[in-house]
Amino acid sequence: MKLQARYLAGLVLCLLCSEAFSADIYVSANGTDSGNCQNSSQPCQTISYGIGASSDGDTVHIAPGSYAETGPIAINNSISIVGPQAGVDARQRVILGYSEATINIGHGFVVNANRVSFDGLQLVDSNMYAIQISTGFHGATIQNNIFRNNPNSLGLANNGASPLVVSKNAFLNGKVSAAIIVYNGNNYPISNVIVSDNLFRDNAPVAIDFEGWGPTATHSNITIENNNIQNSKYGIIFQTTGSSIVTGNTFENPPEITAIGIWIIGSNDGITVTQNSFSGGSYGVYLNQLSGYANSNIDVNRNSFGNFSEGGVGASVMPLQREGFASCNWWGDASGPKYPLNPDGTGAALVGEFELTDFEPWLKTANLNGICGNEPPPPPDDSKTSPDFAGTWRAGDKCLVISSDLIATKSSKAFGPIRIKSQDGLLMSFGTPLEPAGVYTRALITYDGKKPKFQEVRLQGKNRLKVDEYYKFGNRNPLNHFDTETYHRVRRCGWKKHVFPPQPKPNPSSVSSTQAQLLPSH
Known part of the structure; x- marks a missing residue:
């Protein structure tokens, strides 16, 4: 018993020691790069020095101000990097304006550790990635940050052991490539990713890019939900992606520009597109296949399609298992989509070799949870049924x-x-x-x-x-x-x-x- 009590006491002491070793490190533009920077009145001056002084479990606090460093800045420990607006939704700050820690690191942050988090920063004018997560790691959290004028704001990698979360950020004026892109996606699959509640505005050409290469789906378990994607040539691109869902997003483009809300290129298997709103540009959703690699198990149901220069849904090559894949959508009018097989339809058009069973029935109102076709409404909770009831x-x-x-x-x-x-x-x-x-x-x-x-x-x-x-x-x-x-x-x-x-x-x-x-x- 005495040995057991000593063991438990030692274990508690060890846990307390572990917590004690989790330090707070402070960075300010007016600081000095010396010492351990663990005193808020004696901060570091540069972010690279502060991160270099950190260990697993530490939090690096960055004060308001402007920081310009060449980089890249390697993050080799599981740490948190927080700015003055940590916990404050970046979409709100874009509108109202806040005191920010504005960071310009030419070659960005390079994450070489698990469970690294960025919260409440403003990252601008990088030369490549503002944040690049190296392959083989997992569990990063990127939230409440503003990204401006970066070629690629985020280069993502995640081995799936724990979720990678990108939430409540604002991605503005992206240039050259994509606001979010899979880092080395042709060689390293990514899985278990949540991209939610972000604003994407004026990103050229792509807002969110999950591309890979090959005949079968490699990226998997991607959730893209409740984002607002505005004025991007391609809102989301999927290639070699499976078991993923896009839901609750708003895609808005000027009607005169050439743009696609979601481009499903090829080798995708099991992508659900539901409860989204599409308007403007060329297409809401477009499907084709690249180098003969077909798509399968694609479901585009219960979405709203507005005005497009070409069509709400287009397909140069139909997905496998196609029947009903574009059914139960609101096409902007109760008459359904404009298409030769639906001669009375005046809603958003379909473009491609569609069959009637591909897109019927459709929603008769803009309520995306409404009755589709002749289906009965949900019954009251006290209804009863048996497991093998007819139908x-x-x-x-x-x-x-x-x-x-x-x-x-x-x-x-x-x-x-x-x-x-x-x-x-x-x-x-x-x-x-x-x-x-x-x-x-x-x-x-x-x-x-x-x-x-x-x-x-x-x-x-x-x-x-x-x-x-x-x-x-x-x-x-x-x-x-x-x-x-x-x-x-x-x-x-x-x-x-x-x-x-x-x-x-x-x-x-x-x-x-x-x-x-x-x-x-x-």
């Missing part, structure tokens, strides 16, 4: 809603409402840890109340459910031959309980003779 498959607090319309397949066959009951596990919404998109689940599927069939189902993106015959469990039924590629329209619902009205069976009198011949018989 619904649910697991936990998520569910899929299967279209109640006649469902066309690649073999031009049509079927009535369907019921799905999993036989070997959970069929979840797209991208959840328990059942990611593309993983097969065995299921019993009932078509229009007929005898259940044992088949394979898997999600492909948010809006496609692929159904194949399950060969290992009996012979194929010749009356229901799907050419191994049957697709159903699905959507996610965000409420925990859902009840559908009884699904009517198809009325043979309302089905064409060709369709009637294709309906399964038992």
